[in-house]
Amino acid sequence: MREHLFDCVICNREVVDYTSRNGRDRHIEPICRGCERYYSDKGPDAGAFMDRRMACRLSAIANALQGTAGSMDWERRYGCS
Numbered sequence: 406m407r408e409h410l411f412d413c414v415i416c417n418r419e420v421v422d423y424t425s426r427n428g429r430d431r432h433i434e435p436i437c438r439g440c441e442r443y444y445s446d447k448g449p450d451a452g453a454f455m456d457r458r459m460a461c462r463l464s465a466i467a468n469a470l471q472g473t474a475g476s477m478d479w480e481r482r483y484g485c486s
């Protein structure tokens with residue numbers, strides 16, 4: 406059964422999936438797989454799959470934060486209000 410699992414902290418989309426899904430492709434809070442793929446750096450080459458995935462997820466969150474901070478900074482400097 407598909408269920409609302411959480412809202413992605415990057416794109417705010419609702420993540421809906423089978424609650425029974427388990428394994429390497431499952432969604433892991435707090436970001437969706439889409440943002441995970443889009444924002445992540447290339448992960449490490451060695452290590453267990455889920456460890457590498459965690460490294461990718463952390464870099465994705467860091468990159469998204471940096472992007473948001475950058476656009477806020479730009480707006481503060483050059484935005485008209």
Ligand SMILES: [Zn+2]
Pocket residue numbers: 413414415416417418436437438439440441
């Ligand atoms: Zn997302």
